[in-house]
Amino acid sequence: MSEELRDELEAINSIYGNGCLVPSDDTNIYVLQPPGESSSLRIEFPPGYPAVPPVVLGTNSTGERGKRGDAAREFSLFCQALSTVYEPGAVCLFDAIEELTRLLESEAPEENQDQDTTPENEAHTSAATDNAVHAHDTHALAVPEPPWIMSDPFIEQKSVFVARCAHVSSTEEAEAFLQHLLASDKKVRTATHNITAWRIRGPNNTTFQDCNDDGETAAGGRLLHLMQLMDLWNVMVIVTRWYGGHKLGPRRFALINQTARDAFVKAGYVVVTDSASYATCYTVSSPREKPRFSPPPPSALSPQRRFQYNPDHLDCQRPQCGSS
Numbered sequence: 001m002s003e004e005l006r007d008e009l010e011a012i013n014s015i016y017g018n019g020c021l022v023p024s025d026d027t028n029i030y031v032l033q034p035p036g037e038s039s040s041l042r043i044e045f046p047p048g049y050p051a052v053p054p055v056v057l058g059t060n061s062t063g064e065r066g067k068r069g070d071a072a073r074e075f076s077l078f079c080q081a082l083s084t085v086y087e088p089g090a091v092c093l094f095d096a097i098e099e100l101t102r103l104l105e106s107e108a109p110e111e112n113q114d115q116d117t118t119p120e121n122e123a124h125t126s127a128a129t130d131n132a133v134h135a136h137d138t139h140a141l142a143v144p145e146p147p148w149i150m151s152d153p154f155i156e157q158k159s160v161f162v163a164r165c166a167h168v169s170s171t172e173e174a175e176a177f178l179q180h181l182l183a184s185d186k187k188v189r190t191a192t193h194n195i196t197a198w199r200i201r202g203p204n205n206t207t208f209q210d211c212n213d214d215g216e217t218a219a220g221g222r223l224l225h226l227m228q229l230m231d232l233w234n235v236m237v238i239v240t241r242w243y244g245g246h247k248l249g250p251r252r253f254a255l256i257n258q259t260a261r262d263a264f265v266k267a268g269y270v271v272v273t274d275s276a277s278y279a280t281c282y283t284v285s286s287p288r289e290k291p292r293f294s295p296p297p298p299s300a301l302s303p304q305r306r307f308q309y310n311p312d313h314l315d316c317q318r319p320q321c322g323s324s
Helices: 003-016 070-085 093-114 120-133 135-141 171-184 219-230 251-267
Strands: 021-023 029-032 040-044 055-061 154-156 159-167 193-201 207-212 235-242
Touching: 003 021, 003 093, 003 154, 003 159, 040 070, 055 070, 070 093, 154 251, 159 251, 171 193, 171 235, 193 219, 207 219, 219 235, 219 251, 235 251
Parallel strands: none
Antiparallel strands: 021 029, 029 040, 040 055, 154 159, 159 235, 193 207, 193 235
């Protein structure tokens, strides 16, 4: 098993639950149980993965809750999702599962219109309960889907970090995007921490910046500090952490910022350059008391980990959450 596949296996089971992706009795073949679906799939990961794509061999089990045709539909949609997200050299299973979820949800309204077998009295009771319990979620979901750009999953001792960033033009929009994410994604809503930060330029030269630790003390301020170093405006970021059972100490702050930075690079908010004089990264390979910036040699950085920065900013005071 390659290191990339080992990390991906750990990430998938940390995010979606143990048993989501497990090895079978056959070499290089794994069984994937997509979250919320009744059937499971057999997937072969060639020795060269991720340089070569995985192969979906077929359905492993149709499950007890599935209806006729569900397994074939899920198999077809997952093949479509995999072909959409795969890029040579990059792990793809997390993105494929998310794309499968999107495809299944896009088909759901049509299916719901075709059949409704709920008795009238049960439907009335269910609707009343849902309206009382999920009123806030319904309001949040009225907001259009935010244009999230996601980072790769970062894993450290079974803790998984994933960042999302998006363009925002007001604090109200940033709050609405956050509530939409929490209302629409159960995995994010039940994560250990959802750390947020944003910086916004308003009319008449007004500026707004804020952050929220969500229980991870001082993490939001460090995230906001990273955005200040990068001089990012009209951008928000949410870093989600699923705790893996092992305390990471101060290294968790570096991992949180590293994950956020990866999302900024993927979104194009950061100027990427091959010049070694502008390379910078967080030092996360050794347990230090505080994460720090250090310019490594060019060979230690891939192009995706290089961005332009101003070294004069490195001694800036880290902001506290709630500052503006």
